[in-house]
Amino acid sequence: MRDQKSDNKRRKKTGLDYFLIFWFSLLFVLAVGLGGLYLAGSLHRGTEKHKEEQAKEESIKPGKPVPEAIPKIEEEPVKEEPAPAEEEPEPEPGKSVTIAFAGDILFDSGYAVMSTVNKNGGDIRSAFSPELMEEMRSADLFLVNNEFPYTTRGEPLPGKLFTFRAKPETANYLKEMGADLVNLANNHASDYGEVSLLDTLDVLDSVGIPHIGAGHDLAEAKKPFYYNEGDLTIGIVSATQIEKLDIPDTKGATESSAGVSRCWKIDPLLEVIREAKENCDFLIVFIHWGTENQEEIDWAQKDQGPKIAEAGADLIVGAHPHILQKIDVVGGVPVFYSLGNFLFNSKTIDTGLLEAVISPEGELSELKFLPALQSGCRTELLSGEEKERILAHLRAISPGVSIDGEGVITW
Numbered sequence: 001m002r003d004q005k006s007d008n009k010r011r012k013k014t015g016l017d018y019f020l021i022f023w024f025s026l027l028f029v030l031a032v033g034l035g036g037l038y039l040a041g042s043l044h045r046g047t048e049k050h051k052e053e054q055a056k057e058e059s060i061k062p063g064k065p066v067p068e069a070i071p072k073i074e075e076e077p078v079k080e081e082p083a084p085a086e087e088e089p090e091p092e093p094g095k096s097v098t099i100a101f102a103g104d105i106l107f108d109s110g111y112a113v114m115s116t117v118n119k120n121g122g123d124i125r126s127a128f129s130p131e132l133m134e135e136m137r138s139a140d141l142f143l144v145n146n147e148f149p150y151t152t153r154g155e156p157l158p159g160k161l162f163t164f165r166a167k168p169e170t171a172n173y174l175k176e177m178g179a180d181l182v183n184l185a186n187n188h189a190s191d192y193g194e195v196s197l198l199d200t201l202d203v204l205d206s207v208g209i210p211h212i213g214a215g216h217d218l219a220e221a222k223k224p225f226y227y228n229e230g231d232l233t234i235g236i237v238s239a240t241q242i243e244k245l246d247i248p249d250t251k252g253a254t255e256s257s258a259g260v261s262r263c264w265k266i267d268p269l270l271e272v273i274r275e276a277k278e279n280c281d282f283l284i285v286f287i288h289w290g291t292e293n294q295e296e297i298d299w300a301q302k303d304q305g306p307k308i309a310e311a312g313a314d315l316i317v318g319a320h321p322h323i324l325q326k327i328d329v330v331g332g333v334p335v336f337y338s339l340g341n342f343l344f345n346s347k348t349i350d351t352g353l354l355e356a357v358i359s360p361e362g363e364l365s366e367l368k369f370l371p372a373l374q375s376g377c378r379t380e381l382l383s384g385e386e387k388e389r390i391l392a393h394l395r396a397i398s399p400g401v402s403i404d405g406e407g408v409i410t411w
Contacts, residue, residue, distance in 0.1 A: 094360025137178030154192030185213025213238035277312030281362025
């Protein structure tokens with residue numbers, strides 16, 4: 001009986017246990033489920049709140065915000081590259097200079113040349129062929145030997161065989177010819193006394209024609225003429241040694257009186273040459289020397305030529321003999337001893353233009369003689385057989401140089 005009661009008691013206890021376990025498990029499951037629902041709701045609310053805050057920030061400050069965890073990088077200022085330096089333009093090449101030289105001219109109305117020009121309406125162009133006139137006018141610098149004064153005053157120098165003077169208005173012929181510079185260092189510059197030379201200086205100044213070889217005093221008479229082209233400077237010095245006398249008919253300038261630049265005593269001229277050479281790149285000496293109508297050079301030319309070259313001349317050009325003389329090279333310097341007459345009288349005589357081309361570096365790049373003929377008070381540029389005739393003559397009397405068919409002189 002006790003055992004049956006014990007069994008019944010055990011069965012009751014076991015049933016109670018199962019009952020408690022069942023409800024406990026149910027409550028646990030409910031608790032877990034409710035907790036999960038609560039947690040899920042919290043997470044959802046947090047996410048929605050985060051989205052609302054983010055949207056609010058973006059509505060206030062456009063653009064993507066930089067997280068505070070990332071430090072802000074300071075941007076370095078942009079360095080501007082220096083503008084490329086402008087290239088300096090290439091310097092233009094220097095220009096060569098062509099200088100033309102002519103011998104004696106005479107505008108005295110008492111002689112044949114001006115008489116003929118006046119018959120042709122006073123047009124100086126009638127005295128030259130068009131081809132020659134073109135050469136004269138196209139040179140950068142054209143120098144002629146002005147063998148007379150421009151004046152209506154004064155008296156002929158007593159005892160002098162030939163005395164010349166021209167009307168002042170004829171100085172305008174120089175410009176029509178294309179002359180840019182005239183030489184006055186000759187034995188006719190004051191044929192009508194000192195007043196005639198003074199008038200000449202004034203007349204040339206009034207028409208704008210520079211002059212060399214004479215002046216109101218010695219300083220002016222010996223003053224070089226300078227021609228500039230870019231960086232190139234060409235100097236021209238002039239003097240006369242005609243009238244080989246201490247007291248010549250053509251008075252030499254002094255420190256206080258007018259006259260020509262004389263070089264019978266050569267040392268003063270050499271001093272001028274040395275000084276001028278220091279102030280220019282190329283130096284020309286235009287000298288009045290030699291013996292009239294004598295083709296052979298005289299002893300004074302032979303003596304003075306080497307001294308002038310040694311003093312600094314780069315080219316020596318002469319006048320006075322009224323005829324062509326030889327071309328030579330003295331101490332490395334070319335010398336054209338006499339250009340003869342250019343437009344001086346009615347005689348038929350060989351003449352021409354000497355052209356020197358000076359390079360931008362101050363070198364003599366070409367020396368050329370253009371043969372011409374003075375005849376019947378007119379000077380004409382030659383071609384063909386007549387041109388070759390004169391060139392052949394110059395070759396024959398100038399053994400120290402070569403002259404080609406165009407008149408180009410080399411040595």
